Amino acid sequence: GAVVSQHPSRVICKSGTSVKIECRSLDFQATTMFWYRQFPKKSLMLMATSNEGSKATYEQGVEKDKFLINHASLTLSTLTVTSAHPEDSSFYICSARGELRNTDTQYFGPGTRLTVL
């Protein structure tokens, strides 16, 4: 079964609005959560890494004021796309790192498809 959930799975919003995406680890405590963005037929692009209780580390070129990340607990991280514009339309995927069945690995959520009109 799924070990990482993501909500919502799909969202359509108007330009200028903000959208919050939640990522939850279901069967384990995630010491670190990652947020990725994927364009059609492209690989995953890491946006930021967040550790519980501390500020996220953003990759070069990712605007931290536009993509707000909060990692409030060991099972929940949120990504807020502020003042979304059509170019922010993409597939956003979170992943959570933790120990599951004695294996240190990284599991992905099902992704959120954001469409900004």
Add this chain to the structure above:
Amino acid sequence: GQNIDQPTEMTATEGAIVQINCTYQTSGFNGLFWYQQHAGEAPTFLSYNVLDGLEEKGRFSSFLSRSKGYSYLLLKELQMKDSASYLCAVRSWGNSGGYQKVTFGTGTKLQVIP
């Protein structure tokens, strides 16, 4: 920086064996993952290697050589449902230390034909 290379596309026959290679260059290496991703879906975890050698899981095996910066994913007894993209991903320590990040290759699109 990091550099991860894998073939863009591969085609193989149902029932056969296919090997997907991945080479990488990174500092602070701390593990290599293989993921399967079907179109329009998020990746699913296949394997993780942090020590040299072969890890076998059913029809899938993954090999790592840290000294050579090389890994491969081996798929046996191919099935039509194995048609997907296979992503190689390398975990390493961040530039400022204290955190780790995972960088993905561009993926290998595997097509399994009858």
